[in-house]
Amino acid sequence: MNVLAAQEWAGRMAEHAARADALTAAHRARRARRERHAIEDFLFDYYGTRPAALRRWHPGPGVALAPGGDGPAPHAGWKYYATDTDGVVRLDLERYRAERGTTVGFIAGLLGATASRPAHLGCFGLHEWAMVYGADEHRHPLPLRLGRAGTDAVVEAHQIRCSHFDAFRFFTPQARGFNRLRPTRESQVELEQPGCLHAAMDCFKWATKLGPGAPGGLTLDCFALAGEIRLLDMRASPYDLSSYGQAPVRIETPEGKAEYMARQRELTGRAAVLRSRLLEACAALV
Known part of the structure; x- marks a missing residue:
C-alpha cells in the first residue's frame, strides 16, 4: 500500500x-x-x-x-x-x-475482449447518417448539410458495418438493413472491437462505472478523449455544424474518408492505452 x-x-x-x-x-x-x-x-x-x-x-x-x-x-x-x-x-x-465485483468482472471481460481483437477502421462514422436516414425529425435541431435526399443517398451508397449496439439501436428502422451486423446487448462482448470510436468513448463510461475504483486522473483522461471523439463523430455526421464554427469531415468524398480514417487511427491508439489502464485498475480491484 x-x-x-x-x-x-x-x-x-x-x-x-x-x-x-x-x-x-x-x-x-x-x-x-x-x-x-x-x-x-x-x-x-x-x-x-x-x-x-x-x-x-x-x-x-x-x-x-x-x-x-x-x-x-x-x-x-x-x-x-x-x-x-x-x-x-x-x-x-x-x-x-462485495457490492461491485460483478460489475468489475463484466467491465474487465468486455475491455479484455475488445483489446484482443484487431481494429477495424473505415466505418466513416456512418452510424450518425443511419440515425437520420428516411426521417423527417432528427435528434439534433440542426440542418442536414446535404439535405434529406442527399443524406439518404450517402447511406444507400455504402455498406455499413456498425458493431456497437448503443449506436445501432438508434438507427432508423429503414436504415437497419444497411448494416452488415446485428449487434445486441447480449452480443456486446462478442462484437466490440477497438477501432470503433463509440467503444473508445465508452472508456469513460467504464471509468465512471468503476467509480472510486478508477484513479481520478484516468477518469479525466477518458473524459477528455471522449470529448475529442464526440467532436469527430459530429464533424463527420450529416449535420451542418457551421453554427458552432466546425467544418465538416466530408466522409462522402475520398478526401473526407482519408481524413476520417487518419483521425480514427490516432484516436484508436490513444484509447488502447486508456483501455489497458482500465484493465490494470480492474485487476487491482479483484
Missing part, C-alpha cells in the same frame, strides 16, 4: 479539481444560461456526467491517504472508503468487491 502524505494528496486533489473545472467550464456556463449544445452536451446527457462528481479525486486501489493536521482525508466520508485506527484512509476493497 502506497501511503501519500497529506501535503501530496491535497495537492493532487487540488490539481484534479482544477483540471475537471477547466474541462467542464463551458458546459457549466451554458447550463447557467440554459443553453444547449448539440456536440458537447452528449457527454453529460448520454453518460450522465455530473461536473461535481468529475472533480472528486480518487487515488485508486493500492493508494492510501495519511491524515493531516485537520484529521483524516475527506475521503473518509465518501462511499467505499475506510479509515484505519491511525487515521489512514483507503479504499475499502472488501466492501467494494
Whole structure:
C-alpha cells in the first residue's frame, strides 16, 4: 500500500479539481444560461456526467491517504472508503468487491475482449447518417448539410458495418438493413472491437462505472478523449455544424474518408492505452 502524505494528496486533489473545472467550464456556463449544445452536451446527457462528481479525486486501489493536521482525508466520508485506527484512509476493497465485483468482472471481460481483437477502421462514422436516414425529425435541431435526399443517398451508397449496439439501436428502422451486423446487448462482448470510436468513448463510461475504483486522473483522461471523439463523430455526421464554427469531415468524398480514417487511427491508439489502464485498475480491484 502506497501511503501519500497529506501535503501530496491535497495537492493532487487540488490539481484534479482544477483540471475537471477547466474541462467542464463551458458546459457549466451554458447550463447557467440554459443553453444547449448539440456536440458537447452528449457527454453529460448520454453518460450522465455530473461536473461535481468529475472533480472528486480518487487515488485508486493500492493508494492510501495519511491524515493531516485537520484529521483524516475527506475521503473518509465518501462511499467505499475506510479509515484505519491511525487515521489512514483507503479504499475499502472488501466492501467494494462485495457490492461491485460483478460489475468489475463484466467491465474487465468486455475491455479484455475488445483489446484482443484487431481494429477495424473505415466505418466513416456512418452510424450518425443511419440515425437520420428516411426521417423527417432528427435528434439534433440542426440542418442536414446535404439535405434529406442527399443524406439518404450517402447511406444507400455504402455498406455499413456498425458493431456497437448503443449506436445501432438508434438507427432508423429503414436504415437497419444497411448494416452488415446485428449487434445486441447480449452480443456486446462478442462484437466490440477497438477501432470503433463509440467503444473508445465508452472508456469513460467504464471509468465512471468503476467509480472510486478508477484513479481520478484516468477518469479525466477518458473524459477528455471522449470529448475529442464526440467532436469527430459530429464533424463527420450529416449535420451542418457551421453554427458552432466546425467544418465538416466530408466522409462522402475520398478526401473526407482519408481524413476520417487518419483521425480514427490516432484516436484508436490513444484509447488502447486508456483501455489497458482500465484493465490494470480492474485487476487491482479483484
